[in-house]
Amino acid sequence: MSRPRQLGLAVLLGTASFVAQAEDAWVAEARQLATSVPPKLLAVLNREIEQGGAVQAIGACQIQAPEMARQASAASGWTVRRVSLRERNPKARPDAWEQAALEDFDRRVAAGEVPMTLEKAERVDVAGVPTLRYVRALAVGPVCVQCHGDTAQMDAGVKAKLAALYPHDRATGYAVGQIRGVITLSKPAP
Ligand code: HEC
Structure with a gap:
């Protein structure tokens, strides 16, 4: 009696660990992508x-950031975006999972906790489609506050251009060390 049950358990555990390994592989892939794009954008920002x-x-933030996300998407099969609880671009609103x-x-x-390390990976159903999802926090660093910081301390030219481009801008008032948003990746589960 006990043998088949043990065998059954072994098969079950075997399957479970196989699934865990498969998930680790996609999480590692998403993490790799999510940590490689922001430093490239930061380099462009600093240079500009x-x-x-x-x-x-x-x-750079307006044109190159979405362009980099598009390129990363095309090269990897993941859909890559940036979203925020207080968005500048109206397209950057999070969905319920991201929120x-x-x-x-x-x-x-x-x-x-340290913002740089915060991530979430989950296999979820999106309108009935099994989907792999990953988000990673984008921290506010010293360079970011020039365009996302306290408006009272912002350069007048920056303020004027942001107001012209983004009349409904909600992405100011941030301090160094806060979370500006997340880079968000998704793709249909295999
Ligand atoms: C020179 C100005 C400037 C600087 C510096 C800057 N940003 Fe932005 N940021 C923008 C603009 C403009 C947008 C809107 C881009 C768009 O239209 O998609 C934006 C959008 C974003 C978004 C997308 C969500 C949203 O609100 O639309 C994130 C996330 C973001 N910035 C994070 C950062 C971080 C983190 C830093 C520092 C490493 C930073 N930004 C530095 C100008 C800037």
């Missing part, structure tokens, strides 16, 4: 700010 100042660099992750990340940062 150095060469032409923050007003000129607005174009829950963002709110959780904000709570954890308030409790002392």
